[in-house]
Amino acid sequence: MSTPAAQARAGKVASAYTYMPGFGNDFETETLPGSLPQGRNSPQRPAYGLYAEQLSGSPFTAPRGTNERSWLYRIRPSVKHHGRFKAFDLPLWKSAPNVGDHELPLGQLRWNPTPMPSEPTDFIHGMRTMTTAGDVFGQAGMASHVYVANTDMVDDHFFNADGELMVVPQVGGVRFVTEMGVIEVQPGEICVLPRGLTFKVELMDGTARGYVCENYGAKFTLPDRGPIGANCLANPRDFKTPTAWYEDKETPCRIVVKWCGRFHVTEIGHSPLDVVAWHGNYAPYKYDLSTFSPVGAILFDHPDPSIFTVLTAPSGEEGTANIDFVIFPPRWMVAEDTFRPPWYHRNIMSEFMGLIHGQYDAKEEGFVPGGMSLHNMMLAHGPDATGFEKASRADLKPVKLDHTMAFMFETRFPQLLTGYAAGLETLQADYVDCWSDLKKRFNGTPEGDWS
Structure with missing residues (x-):
């Protein structure tokens, strides 16, 4: 060094x-x-x-x-x-x-x-x-x-x-x-x-x-x-x-x-x-x-992102962190009949994300190295339309997610935006449009409409 x-x-x-x-x-x-x-x-x-x-x-x-x-x-x-x-x-x-x-x-x-x-x-x-x-x-x-x-x-x-x-x-x-x-x-x-x-x-x-x-x-x-x-x-x-x-x-x-x-x-x-x-x-x-050793599902289900916690700053409430530092490193994705990117969800934690290098699997477009995202408590988020489509039709075989390193500062408190962040020219005004192409697939049949 x-x-x-x-x-x-x-x-x-x-x-x-x-x-x-x-x-x-x-x-x-x-x-x-x-x-x-x-x-x-x-x-x-x-x-x-x-x-x-x-x-x-x-x-x-x-x-x-x-x-x-x-x-x-x-x-x-x-x-x-x-x-x-x-x-x-x-x-x-x-x-x-x-x-x-x-x-x-x-x-x-x-x-x-x-x-x-x-x-x-x-x-x-x-x-x-x-x-x-x-x-x-x-x-x-x-x-x-x-x-x-x-x-x-x-x-x-x-x-x-x-x-x-x-x-x-x-x-x-x-x-x-x-x-x-x-x-x-x-x-x-x-x-x-x-x-x-x-x-x-x-x-x-x-x-x-x-x-x-x-x-x-x-x-x-x-x-x-x-x-x-x-x-x-x-x-x-x-x-x-x-x-x-x-x-x-x-x-x-x-x-x-x-x-x-x-x-x-x-x-x-x-x-x-x-x-x-x-x-x-x-x-x-x-x-x-790179020395973090991830673990995950080897049959079915997608583990919670807490499985990728590197360090945690505890609060006075057991199991509820003041801060969790979570990473999404290179790893093998092996699971059966399971949607592999992070699912759509709302939760009590507020998530500030950054990307150090590579590509984040749930956001293949728009989230670039050096960029940031903020999903505050109880605001819905998840894969963009492209990521959802790709994951829904992917062959269910072992795949290595490689050449990537994203992270998250996650806290039990709401993260309030500063005036600087709100006024940045780099703020993507069209970010929410990444979900606009998600289709209604319900048609009253068990198979649904996957056309």
């Missing part, structure tokens, strides 16, 4: 440790020998003159299995990074509740890819919120964003106090230089940046576009497999967290903070990415979506 830019920084190594999100496993990593204390978390005088600091991602009294914290040994404590703040403007990054900034009627919606910017735009300035759900103040719900960028964050840094960020690249690799190490993520991979983690973003290919799920609620974790058992879906060994890396740089830097939906900035005289060693279980991580 190393690049020339990465090699220029001694010790910059990405993604070395297996990480199991939400299950309390512990890691330790150091850049200088002996910089990580053994046997005690906060020694009176840490080696190398470092400061001991704890970053907590859960309440102190959370059960052991869900308690998340890491000890950081850094050149300066974070109180030296959080100086006097002033307001900062990122007008296209919205938080829930966000209501009343457009007049677009209710409906099923779809967009073509968001255009790349023509002016210099870094990762945080390129964030465009499409939907918001829940309440950032009540720490429930989420927001769906798309990002476009063509410029590195050099001396600007960011952390989000409102929630964790799941980043899904679609065009161009992105390098997350964080206070706990460096993670490089390409299209086909995802990265999760925990709440409160300071980072900056470098572009590996000059330009980048992708999707972001901002999770206000409980942290993403692996879903229970239930009767599936011990194997398949996402396996813990395929999640990776970085080794320690630090930057000892005495130049003017800025830190931008998102806090309760508003943005603030402070100026400091050094890099905040100065963690020399750390240990704990609260850390950024990445996952290669």
Whole structure:
């Protein structure tokens, strides 16, 4: 994963440790020998003159299995990074509740890819919120964003106090230089940046576009497999967290903070990415979506899309997620007398979909890589007329759905459209027409009219 830019920084190594999100496993990593204390978390005088600091991602009294914290040994404590703040403007990054900034009627919606910017735009300035759900103040719900960028964050840094960020690249690799190490993520991979983690973003290919799920609620974790058992879906060994890396740089830097939906900035005289060693279980991580092992029906029936859940952020109601992150990867379609694409349905979840590459089997026209769709709670959706016709007449034999990767941010909350999303020129005004050619086939006979 190393690049020339990465090699220029001694010790910059990405993604070395297996990480199991939400299950309390512990890691330790150091850049200088002996910089990580053994046997005690906060020694009176840490080696190398470092400061001991704890970053907590859960309440102190959370059960052991869900308690998340890491000890950081850094050149300066974070109180030296959080100086006097002033307001900062990122007008296209919205938080829930966000209501009343457009007049677009209710409906099923779809967009073509968001255009790349023509002016210099870094990762945080390129964030465009499409939907918001829940309440950032009540720490429930989420927001769906798309990002476009063509410029590195050099001396600007960011952390989000409102929630964790799941980043899904679609065009161009992105390098997350964080206070706990460096993670490089390409299209086909995802990265999760925990709440409160300071980072900056470098572009590996000059330009980048992708999707972001901002999770206000409980942290993403692996879903229970239930009767599936011990194997398949996402396996813990395929999640990776970085080794320690630090930057000892005495130049003017800025830190931008998102806090309760508003943005603030402070100026400091050094890099905040100065963690020399750390240990704990609260850390950024990445996952290669190609390592997901799907399961499905091998006789008849079409399984629910929940069978493709990679990560889930639980709510207080058992079995009802604050967010499910679901993918539709390459897989064999084997079933007998079964309609194979997703059926027509209405449900209580609200679905924001994106396509990383390839073709989505239920929408063969109009849903393109980089595009998005929104099907809100109880609004009917399903295959377009072409997809229905093809699936209804297909030979029932094993078929591999290949060269595709779609995903869904699904939440129990309604996803409210932002004014930006409602006003995009890429919004497909004719999307609902994809179902206009569905014919009435009822004619009073058991065979129906399939002419």
